[in-house]
Amino acid sequence: MDATTITLMITVSLFLGSLGVVAFIWGLKTGQFDDQEKMMQGVLFDGEEELNDAAKKERKKKESHDEAKKKDT
Numbered sequence: 001m002d003a004t005t006i007t008l009m010i011t012v013s014l015f016l017g018s019l020g021v022v023a024f025i026w027g028l029k030t031g032q033f034d035d036q037e038k039m040m041q042g043v044l045f046d047g048e049e050e051l052n053d054a055a056k057k058e059r060k061k062k063e064s065h066d067e068a069k070k071k072d073t
Contacts, residue, residue, distance in 0.1 A: 027033060
């Protein structure tokens with residue numbers, strides 16, 4: 001291999017690596033990894049159907065809580 005090929009490979013590798021680091025930092029700043037409840041529910045429930053049922057119950061609970069808040073105001 002000659003020097004230009006190695007230089008090109010190193011340049012492309014550094015660019016892709018820095019792009020990955022920038023994407024990771026962006027994900028951290030925007031809260032992409034903050035959904036701890038979803039991960040815990042995935043551990044607690046065995047199947048996809050059970051997880052979907054739990055998510056539906058959680059949504060209904062939140063909706064009823066929001067409706068109760070609206071009635072109070």
